Every structure is written in structure tokens, then in C-alpha cells.
Amino acid sequence: MSPTTTAEAVAPEAGTAPVLELAGVTKTYRVKQGMFSAAKPLNALGGVSLKIHRKDVLGLVGESGCGKSTLAKILLGLEAPTSGQVLIDGREVTARERTVLARRIQPIFQDPYSSLNPRKCIEDIIALPLVVHKIGDSASRAKSVARMLDLVGLPQRVLRGYPNQLSGGQRQRVAIARALVMNPEIVICDEPTSALDVSVQSQILNLLGDLREELGLTYLFISHNLAVVEHLATRVAVMYLGKIVEEAPASELFAGPRHPYTKALLESVLTPDPNLSVPDTHLGAAYPNPIDPPSGCHFHPRCAKVMDICKTTPPPHVAGPQGHVDCHLHAAPAR
């Protein structure tokens, strides 16, 4: 049961085998739209399969409502998938083993102003995961907390302080320290820098990069800032309406996006170049209602390259050597 024995059990194939795998994970919520109407199903995740390898940084991008956060919740064990499997080191994790997930996967959230308890001092905040999992005694916990502060670059004097005495960047460092105190292998970063000022954002990104090197961490990096994803990620998965429509190594995806949605996302990145104007992304229609998704390919009403087949038939899963794309454009030509 303990994380160490699980890791040892699969040690021979570590390095090649994914440390974390999602196999056909779906999540359906039931949503009531009116007081008397019957609940309708909302497919937040429609069959997501994803592999994250050790020391990879998987960037997960997509618009709000596409299911990024639902995916993060399932990985953290905060929600159970409706169907499909979550595997760690090739071993399925069932809903009852939530603590196993929690020991090995830790989160860093977007807003360091609301993710830290304002009534607890910094030492208690960082030590809380150890207390919850009953790890060590108070002396060893204090030692771990002090080590974490050094690791994330905070002075020891903040230990007795409270979150409101810290700046946004310092708070995010506390959130990182709290995530790392359990020695997790995987850290889920959900928009970790979007609430921060530009000059602080770069410090946190540098810190996350250093920690990955130092501790051999694996990240799932959820962000809508594609410049940041390009900077940090080794692989990128693009999500649209609960499905991963394209997945590839970061360098490949940014150099040659294949799915029209990925292209549109990349075009909408505003690089600081005063010689360019605001781009036209050609994404005419608004983001669809997930309760009533479009037929065929969910992206077809907004797609610049829409064909007749896209309106009726769901896109094929076209696997390449390094990733995949779900799009009729890339299907093998008909016989």
C-alpha cells in the first residue's frame, strides 16, 4: 500500500512506462437547468486517454469549460471518474485508495489568496498534509517544513506569520512548499501563475523549473497562457469539450500544429511585437454549450476548414509516431 513498495514493484520499467495514465476516463455530471426540468447529462470528460512519463511536463491547454479542471480533480482523487481507469505505474487506482493518490500527486492552485487558510500560520499550512497522512512526529514535521522553506526560497522568519502578511508571489511559494512536503512524484499545477504580476510570474516559473530538475518531479501544467506552456512543457495536450483533440511533444506542436483548433489557439497568442496587430483567429461562433454539444466533430461550427463529414461523423483518432490528432483532415484518404 505504501508508495515506496508500489514504486519498487514496477521499478524495472520505470523510465519508459508512464508514471500516470488515464485510460478512457469519462465524467458525466447531471445538470438541472430549471426547477422542474429533468436533469440532463453533461459529459465533462468524454473518454480521455493520456500518459504522463516521469520528469515530463505535460501542458494541458483549452478554453474554460473544456474539462481541464475536472481532469485535475480526478487525478487528485477529488472526483471519481464515471468510467475508465486511472493508473499509477501501470497499476489501477480505485476510488477507495484516494490516499495513495494524495501521497503521490499534489496540487498547486491558481489563486494563492484563496487557497491558503487565512487563520493558520505558515508552518501549520505547510505541515498540514503531513498531519493528515499521519507522517512523522512534530519534531520531524518541523524539520520538513524548514527544509521546504529553503527549497522554495522563503526566509525561515515567515514560519510564524500568516498568509495576509505575504505578497502574492510569497503565498504561491507557500502553496508550492505545501505541495512538495509530501515528496510527491507528480504535481498538478492549475494556472499557477495567472493571478500573479508579470515580474513575480517569472520567478515562480523559474522556481517550478528548478524544482523539477532538483527533485525529478513530473508536472501536469494546466494553463491558458500558451507562451508559458511553450516555455515549460515537454508535451502538450489540447482539450476541446471534454476530449483531447491533439497531443504531441511541445516543440512539434508549437512548430506544426495539426488540429485547426490548436492552430487557432496558437494564433491568438499575443506576443509582444509592436509591428503586429491583434490577430484574427477565425473562431467565429462562441464556445458551445457542453450540455448540448454539436454533432459529429464538436469543433465543426467554429472550424475554418470544416467539411461535410465533420458535421455528421465524429473525427477519427489519428495516431502518429509521437502523438495523436482527432481530425477528419488528417484521416487516411478513403480507399
Next chain:
Amino acid sequence: MSEPVLKVDNLTIDIPMAQGTLHAVRGIDFELKRGETLCIVGESGSGKSLTSLAIMGLLSKKMRCNAARLDFSGIDLRKQSPRAMRALRGDRMAMIFQEPMTSLNPAYTIGDQLMEALQLHRPVGRAEARARAIELLGKVGITAAESRLSQYPHQLSGGLRQRVMIAMALMCEPELIIADEPTTALDVTIQAQILRLLADLQREMNMAMILVTHDLGVVARIADKVVVMYAGEVVEKGSAREIFENPRHPYTRGLLRCIPVPGKTKPGEHLGSIPGIVPSLIGKVEGCAFRSRCDVAEAACASDVPVRRTGEDHMYRCIHEVQAGAPS
């Protein structure tokens, strides 16, 4: 060229606090002509939002606002009564806020709110106001405009709500529009659409626009002129091209090093950063406020900092004569 529509000279905003006076804005000046877009860039607490609120006459009564000059189309805004300011706002000058859900009234339909924006200022009937509302919803790219009029704000997505806010701000064809972080709460794809829309409408209606933002990508793409604020002061001001291609002030140069630029920054490489935090602006602030975080600071930075000019429109505030060139 035409006369500036807005002239701001030595604007200061003080906030009395228990611990002393907080000098939130410390003497800023700029001018803006019709058809021009000015971006005010800065981090939280730099005073950029307060500056725009001061122009609109929307500062809280507790704050003390002074200026040597605050002229809007020949009207001295310092001398206007609250009633006169109310008549100007929404008519000749309008504002778009960051979070459209909190600035739209949830209890009234889109149509009611749009029509009110016009009928408050113009002697027009309901039918005429309704026609204008439909026309503007169409202009901001909302399909089936007529059926939207009877919808409530919660029935619209974030991007649509921001379009409604823009339509509302434009009901009376203002001369000046101030947008405070108009796209920060939106997805990147919607952000590009909204910014494009703002830029197109601004050109079409020949408005002056002030855009307050912390996003340098947005600034580079949309601004004619840029004002960089730090700790309540303008540290650098110039045309967008000058600011991005020849930044002079160490703070501007530092900011530009902080953001990853696809194609320029190597993936995984360390980004530049600005260590330290913004100083407290309570009490007397002397010398360069950036000196505690600046890597070229000297003892002389603690006393008065000269304003330097290079070219006609480019100024910066630094004791060093910084050479031009992209930040390394």
C-alpha cells in the same frame, strides 16, 4: 494634427490611511488625441486603475485628487460638479471594466440596460433607443441581436457579456473610452476577438482610447502610445515601437525580460525576474521608487531623479543615461 481630447498634467492621488497618507499616484502627465490608443501598463498597486477612475470622476470621496490640469475636450474636469460629471459619463466619455458580470445589473435585461444608457443622455423614445441597441449589438458582433434584448446577463457567456459592455459604452458615441483590463477574465481566443473588436470600433468611430492592462502582449499589439507606471509614477513613456524596441528604464527592460516570447526565449531557460517587492507609498517617498529592486541602482538614486528625453515623445526617469537597444 487635431487638439488633444484629453490632457492630464501632474495628477496626484492621495489616500489618507491610519498610518499616514498613501501617495498612490504621484504626478503623472499624458495627452491623448482622437483616434489614438494609450496603454497604461503596470503591476498591481502601481496606480494605473486609480488614474483612469480619476479621469472618469469615479474616485471615492476619501481620496484626494489634484492636478495642474485635467482637461477633456476643453472642459476642466477638476471644476465639474458631480451632476455635470454624471452627464459626461456614458455620454462623451465611457468606461469598460474587467469583470462584466459585476458591472451589468443582474436584475434587468440586456435591452433595458442598453436603452437606459442612451435615454439617460438623449431625448429619444423607446423605439429609437431599441433600434440603436440592436444596431450596436450587431456592431459588436452579437448574432440575433433582437432576441438578445430580452435576455438577462446570467444567460450570456463571459465573452458575450463583455461585448454587451462595449455596446453599452458606445451607445452615445463617446469621444473617449477607458477600458480597464477588459480581457483579463477571458479566454485567449475570446481575448483576441474582443481586442480586435475594440480596435476596429475605435478606428471607425475615431475615439480616443485608454487601455489599462498588465499584459505586455496586449499593449504591443494595440497601443499607439505607452505609459509605464511604477509605484504611482510614470517611469517611462513613449510610442509603442520605442517602448518595445528601445526600452530605456530598468523597470521596463526588466518587465520585458520576464515574459517568455515564443521563438526568442529558449524553452526551459531561466526567465528574467525582478527581485524584491514594491515599496510602501505611505509617507514621504523620495528618489526613485524602483531603486530597491534595480540592478543598476546607486546611492544617487535616493535623491531626485532627472527626467530624460530621447526623441520627441520618449521620456524616462532614471539617473542613468540608458543606451538604446533591446534588453539583453
